[in-house]
Amino acid sequence: MASTVASDTSGTTSASGTTAASATSGRRPGYGQLLRTPGAWTFVLPGFAARQPFAMLTIGIVLLVQHTTGSYGSAGAVAAVTGVSMALFAPQSGKLADRFGQRAVLVPGVLVHSVSVAALTALALAGAPTWALFAAAVPTGASVPQVGPMVRARWAAAVGGTPLMPTAAAFESVSDEFTFVVGPVLATALCTGVHPAAGLIAEAALTLAGGLLFAAQRRTQPAFGRPGGAHAGTKRTSALSVPGVRVLAVAFLGIGSVFGGMQVSLTAFTEEIGEPGMNGLLYGLFAAGNMLAGIAVGAIAWKTGPRRRMVLGYAGLTIAASLLWTAHSVVLLGALGLAVGLCIAPALITGYTLVEPLVAASSRTEAFTWLTGAVALGQAGAVTVAGRLADAHGASAGFLVPLAGTALALVTLVALRSRLLPRAHSRTVARGIGHRVPVAVD
Secondary structure: OOOEEOOOOOOOEOOOOOEHHHHOOOOOOOHHHHHOOOOHHHHHHHHHHHHOOHHHHHHHHHHHHHHHHOOHHHHHHHHHHHHHHHHHHHHHHHHHHHHHOHHHHHHHHHHHHHHHHHHHHHHHHOOOOHHHHHHHHHHHHHOOOOHHHHHHHHHHHHHOOOOHHHHHHHHHHHHHHHHHHHHHHHHHHHHHHOOOOHHHHHHHHHHHHHHHHHHOOOOOOOHHHOOOOOOOOOOOOOHHHOHHHHHHHHHHHHHHHHHHHHHHHHHHHHHHOOOOOHHHHHHHHHHHHHHHHHHHHHHOOOOOOHHHHHHHHHHHHHHHHOOHHHOOOHHHHHHHHHHHHHHHHHHHHHHHHHHHHHOOHHHHHHHHHHHHHHHHHHHHHHHHHHHHHHHHHOHHHHOHHHHHHHHHHHHHHHHHHHHHOOOOOEEEEEOOOOOEEEEEOO
16 A cells, blocks of 8 residues: 555645645655755755665775785675674764753764774784684774664754655665765775775775764754754664564665675685786766665655555565675676665665654664664674675675575565554654644555
């Protein structure tokens, strides 16, 4: 069932700049309308800059540690420790941001992250033992700034409960995937063309500059994140107590398995054929497919509900991933990577869209960080397993990891999709005087 939106006051302008007339027109609000939301540009541009390093971290670690140790398994293990640490600490960061404000969490976080990345880089170049790299990887992952969830929380505060919310979710997915087009290519180019450590050095510098710039945008913080704000006394419960969030987190582990498995396996594949510089291009094609699909998903007024779209997205993703291990040429692997990327966006976007009706506003940043953390955890496991498989059996074996991860996620979604419904099947959201928008959720 497609979501329906109605208004009792034609032509009344909501807080997000969306009119009731446009809400009832049956048309999907476009990106231009979304970006006309008051204050949007003040957090969109800094948020994009601040999240760019996230796409560079894992591939930067893999390339540096593989260079210094000669083992994809060791490189994947160090990257995995970073991912696990991020997955464990990201929700705690989200909780603190919901309670004390995003700036209070972000400023110390980016400082710790920059220092930790510098320490990890120095240890790797010095030939330190693996346990020392693991020790440095823990604070590196724990301090990864959760800018993406923070931006999504700001969109939810600005346009939540209106037809613009799915468009905002699609826009954020496109922004994320654009970083995964640029980030790995940039990191690979720096590591292969300048110095093996250049990718991580650039990641730390961008994190520091972008994070501080985003933290300076205090006026657009969600109200629940402001100490003494309008909802400061509201009782908070963990977002993970919501069954639907737990299902989404398990499903997003599958997304992480694709990112991690692709990064390690593509690196191993290009090394096998003697063209390491092709790694960034191949991963860029994969991320470009994701970005293009995200643009399309955000522009279409869907007649099917988000739960069904999510299941279909994972089904397509599993089918596409099942063919990766058969590719033995750059052209074929690039085409299959593009196809996999095209299938990821519908799954990601609908997952983030489902959070808004499932979770109270006071826990939304935390909910988004659980999903981001799940992606990081899936990525961590994938880089470890794919690295071991690539060392023992070649790059093709590493591509089995995305297949296994997405298949398990699909089974979970099909079995537990009923938990993705909010407790109340409909709700009324006030968006200004005389403007109430009843929203029916599939």
